[in-house]
Amino acid sequence: MERVPVLKIGDILLVSIQIDMEDQVALQLQEDLADRIVTTGCHGVIIDISALDIVDSFVGRTLATIASVSRVLDAETVVVGMRPAVAITLVELGLSLPGIRTALNVELGIEMLALSRPHLDVEFDDDEDEADSAAVLAP
Amino acid sequence: MSEESRQVPVASDQDVVRVRQLVRTVSVEAKLSLVDQTKLVTAASELARNTLVYGGGGYVEVSRVRNEIRAGIRIVFADQGPGIVDLDLALTDGYTTGGGLGLGLSGARRLVDEFVIETAPGEGTTITVTKWCR
Numbered sequence: 001m002e003r004v005p006v007l008k009i010g011d012i013l014l015v016s017i018q019i020d021m022e023d024q025v026a027l028q029l030q031e032d033l034a035d036r037i038v039t040t041g042c043h044g045v046i047i048d049i050s051a052l053d054i055v056d057s058f059v060g061r062t063l064a065t066i067a068s069v070s071r072v073l074d075a076e077t078v079v080v081g082m083r084p085a086v087a088i089t090l091v092e093l094g095l096s097l098p099g100i101r102t103a104l105n106v107e108l109g110i111e112m113l114a115l116s117r118p119h120l121d122v123e124f125d126d127d128e129d130e131a132d133s134a135a136v137l138a139p
Numbered sequence: 140m141s142e143e144s145r146q147v148p149v150a151s152d153q154d155v156v157r158v159r160q161l162v163r164t165v166s167v168e169a170k171l172s173l174v175d176q177t178k179l180v181t182a183a184s185e186l187a188r189n190t191l192v193y194g195g196g197g198y199v200e201v202s203r204v205r206n207e208i209r210a211g212i213r214i215v216f217a218d219q220g221p222g223i224v225d226l227d228l229a230l231t232d233g234y235t236t237g238g239g240l241g242l243g244l245s246g247a248r249r250l251v252d253e254f255v256i257e258t259a260p261g262e263g264t265t266i267t268v269t270k271w272c273r
Binding site: 060085089092 | 152153155156159160163173174176177178180181184185188232239240242243245246247249250
């Protein structure tokens with residue numbers, strides 16, 4: 001069975017779904033992510049679905065479950081990159097994904113997580129912070 | 140009428156993926172719009188999963204069809220499972236006997252142009268859906 005890789009970048013776990021998942025693969029991803037949240041202590045999860053040309057009710061439900069489980073484990077989930085045709089189809093299917101935060105792309109997803117968790121270390125503007133504290137200590 | 144048809148057995152998760160791939164291929168060949176391709180593949184995914192989970196497996200047949208004015212795609216989902224006892228209830232949003240969201244059947248119906256269901260307790264279920272090119 002194929003497996004969807006989970007990457008750790010700073011305080012964020014990044015999942016990019018690149019395959020047409022069998023139902024079992026989606027369930028495995030749900031378990032893998034929960035494990036990784038606990039072992040890494042990450043507080044943010046980004047799921048990139050820009051490569052998916054459909055999201056059916058099973059995948060939709062899996063995404064919702066991942067978001068709920070992450071929240072219980074003190075992590076925020078953002079689903080990013082949904083294609084327009086997928087959004088139209090999902091809503092018509094009757095799934096509006098309540099409780100799932102979405103962003104248009106990975107970059108905006110990272111921004112969203114950074115805003116909801118000011119302490120989140122995404123290793124972007126660390127230098128600036130250090131410069132600030134150095135300036136305070138200098139005199 | 141039917142120009143050609145292709146059949147896929149549905150006996151596992153992998154077969155549901157194969158059904159999606161076949162429907163996608165035929166949708167592209169038939170030049171459905173991107174949104175209509177997405178709707179049809181999504182509907183096929185829901186119904187093929189039902190064939191597997193509720194019907195105990197069966198087969199899916201995909202064909203290109205044509206009426207006086209338009210071309211389209213017709214897909215048949217057939218199983219020899221227990222059948223559906225209360226069809227109205229089964230077609231209600233949110234009703235499920237399988238622990239899902241209860242959107243498969245009702246949602247799939249909204250995503251296609253024609254939806255015909257033949258079922259009786261103990262007699263299996265056959266669902267035929269059609270999507271016409273615009």
